[in-house]
Amino acid sequence: MIRLVDVCKSFGEKEVLHHINLTIEEGETLAIIGGSGSGKSTLLRLLIGLIRPTAGEIWIGDQDIAQLTEKELDKVRLHMGMVFQYSALFDSMTVGDNVAFGLREHTDLPETEIQRIVTEKLHLVGLDNAAQRMPSELSGGMKKRVSLARAIAFGPDIIFYDEPSSGLDPLMTAKIDELILHTQQTLDVTSVVVTHDMVSACRIADRIAMVHEGSIIALDTVENIKQSKDERVRAFFRTVAIDREAQG
Numbered sequence: 001m002i003r004l005v006d007v008c009k010s011f012g013e014k015e016v017l018h019h020i021n022l023t024i025e026e027g028e029t030l031a032i033i034g035g036s037g038s039g040k041s042t043l044l045r046l047l048i049g050l051i052r053p054t055a056g057e058i059w060i061g062d063q064d065i066a067q068l069t070e071k072e073l074d075k076v077r078l079h080m081g082m083v084f085q086y087s088a089l090f091d092s093m094t095v096g097d098n099v100a101f102g103l104r105e106h107t108d109l110p111e112t113e114i115q116r117i118v119t120e121k122l123h124l125v126g127l128d129n130a131a132q133r134m135p136s137e138l139s140g141g142m143k144k145r146v147s148l149a150r151a152i153a154f155g156p157d158i159i160f161y162d163e164p165s166s167g168l169d170p171l172m173t174a175k176i177d178e179l180i181l182h183t184q185q186t187l188d189v190t191s192v193v194v195t196h197d198m199v200s201a202c203r204i205a206d207r208i209a210m211v212h213e214g215s216i217i218a219l220d221t222v223e224n225i226k227q228s229k230d231e232r233v234r235a236f237f238r239t240v241a242i243d244r245e246a247q248g
């Protein structure tokens with residue numbers, strides 16, 4: 001379980017997150033949505049311990065990560081998988097070496113076992129036979145798949161996705177969404193997905209948290225949030241409708 005208790009974050013004088021209280025259940029997929037500059041990325045960076053809160057507690061399991069040293073945090077991060085916005089693959093390494101990277105860095109597993117895991121995870125993301133290819137040969141969607149394979153290589157308890165559909169066309173976005181769902185079901189992980197794509201959020205999430213000007217203004221199941229009377233939430237849904245019209 002992940003639990004944020006009264007979390008505030010300021011940069012200098014400016015408070016960008018205000019008293020965030022949020023519980024994410026084990027095995028749940030939570031989408032964090034919100035407009036540009038609302039505070040989604042800051043929230044994500046707090047959750048993975050890249051930055052520390054100005055006030056409040058961030059519980060990952062039984063540890064308040066706000067209190068941990070960098071070394072202790074590294075241990076917690078071994079249980080987290082991260083899929084970054086721009087895939088963040090090492091361009092000079094093959095796909096297989098990218099997926100194996102964390103295993104080689106942080107475990108003493110024999111090479112045969114590492115190769116087995118790489119093959120298994122690439123299979124899971126639908127990229128059989130891609131191990132020897134270089135990232136530059138892959139499409140944006142394929143790179144995201146490799147990034148996901150790398151994130152799950154370690155057998156994480158939690159996977160964080162940062163804008164998984166950015167830069168992808170609607171068809172590829174739908175495929176990545178399917179993969180996020182499939183990963184959640186196959187590995188029974190807790191997933192936190194930061195996105196500004198409401199269509200995608202509705203497809204993958206059990207619940208949606210909407211961030212607006214540094215506060216969570218709505219937190220509910222997809223069905224309930226669709227019925228929200230809050231004008232700010234409704235405005236977000238309207239942009240989705242406009243997008244759909246534009247796409248024909």
Ligand SMILES: Nc1ncnc2c1ncn2[C@@H]1O[C@H](COP(=O)(O)OP(=O)(O)OP(=O)(O)O)[C@@H](O)[C@H]1O
Nearest residue numbers: 011012016034035036037038039040041042043196
């Ligand atoms: N390191 C920083 N120093 C100062 N201000 C920051 C820093 N990081 C974020 N901010 C500010 O915090 C606010 C929230 O930013 P954040 O990146 O979390 O928003 P976001 O919802 O992820 O936006 P986007 O969708 O555009 O990425 C913004 O006003 C931003 O300028």
